[in-house]
Amino acid sequence: MEEISSTVVLPVTDAQMTAFSAWIKNTYVTYDGVMGAIKSPAIDTYIKTHILPIEMNEVLRRSERFRGEKWGDGTIQWLLMNRRRVTAKMTNLKGKIVTMTFPIEAAQARRANRAAATSRRLDRIAADLRYEQERQAYQAAYDIRVATEQAKIYRHTIVTLSDEHALMDADCAICLQNHNMTDACTINCGHQFGSACLAKWKKDTCPLCRTTIKERTVFVAPIVLTDVDVLALTDAVLDAVVDEVLVA
Numbered sequence: 438m439e440e441i442s443s444t445v446v447l448p449v450t451d452a453q454m455t456a457f458s459a460w461i462k463n464t465y466v467t468y469d470g471v472m473g474a475i476k477s478p479a480i481d482t483y484i485k486t487h488i489l490p491i492e493m494n495e496v497l498r499r500s501e502r503f504r505g506e507k508w509g510d511g512t513i514q515w516l517l518m519n520r521r522r523v524t525a526k527m528t529n530l531k532g533k534i535v536t537m538t539f540p541i542e543a544a545q546a547r548r549a550n551r552a553a554a555t556s557r558r559l560d561r562i563a564a565d566l567r568y569e570q571e572r573q574a575y576q577a578a579y580d581i582r583v584a585t586e587q588a589k590i591y592r593h594t595i596v597t598l599s600d601e602h603a604l605m606d607a608d609c610a611i612c613l614q615n616h617n618m619t620d621a622c623t624i625n626c627g628h629q630f631g632s633a634c635l636a637k638w639k640k641d642t643c644p645l646c647r648t649t650i651k652e653r654t655v656f657v658a659p660i661v662l663t664d665v666d667v668l669a670l671t672d673a674v675l676d677a678v679v680d681e682v683l684v685a
Contacts, residue, residue, distance in 0.1 A: 439492060441519040447526035453488050458538045468535070468542035475531055484527050493523045594654040601658035605629050610645050611638065618656045625652040 460483060465471035474480065485494055500516040536543040603618040611634035622632045626648035630638075632655060641650055 440515075441493060441496060441522040443522055445525045445529040447488070447530045448490070449488055449530065454534065454537065457483065457488065457534050461534055461538045468539040468546070471535055471538070472546075475535070480531060481527065484530060488530070489523070489527075493526075496520055496523055592652045594652065596654055596656050597659055598656050599659060603656075605631075609634050611635065619658050621656065623654045624648075624650050 461471055461480075464479070465474055485497065489497075496516065496519045500520040503513050503517055504520075506513065506517070598618055601619065605615050605618060605621045606629060608615045609621070609629070609631045611630055614631070616631045620632055621629050622635060623629045624635070624643055626643050626646055628643050628645050630644065635644075635653070638644055642648060643650060
């Protein structure tokens with residue numbers, strides 16, 4: 438048995454198509470009638486009897502008992518593959534014969550289907566936009582609430598370090614890394630954490646001892662003045678003293 442081609446076009450003569458169209462018209466009368474019966478055994482039987490070549494009917498006959506199987510030897514898999522190709526050709530032929538027999542109604546149905554698909558796509562886009570707007574609004578409200586709660590909870594103190602390279606006394610209990618003190622903070626219970634780590638902590642209690650966080654101390658590097666800065670400050674001070682003398 439030869440392998441069935443993968444193309445969905447079924448070899449059919451003009452005479453066969455004319456006879457098939459006449460049978461469809463006489464049997465189902467209207468477009469709605471044939472569309473309601475498009476998956477019925479009657480139409481499949483007509484195609485198998487009057488149009489399908491012998492080798493395709495043989496594929497359908499031999500593969501019938503293996504329908505629905507997902508496992509099997511090479512022969513079974515080969516039969517099922519060719520069965521799918523034959524049924525795809527039959528489905529394509531049904532579409533063609535309906536269009537040939539009821540061209541106006543088929544065109545109207547295609548336009549209606551396209552319009553419905555466009556409407557569904559627009560509905561999905563609108564729903565996605567609404568969801569994104571709601572998500573952004575919720576996120577903005579959440580950010581404001583978190584910022585407000587933190588403003589109420591924390592009293593901030595800034596301490597200047599004597600050594601800008603100083604490290605934390607111990608590893609941060611949140612990320613388990615040791616931060617530079619300029620990237621760390623100490624809360625009112627005395628525990629230290631990375632500033633960014635504590636900012637991501639969702640609770641208002643210390644991650645270690647569960648003390649309510651009421652104060653946070655952050656650290657800044659010492660101000661180092663260069664000779665140019667000292668001269669500039671000295672000139673500024675002298676100018677201020679001269680101004681005071683002149684005013685007096």
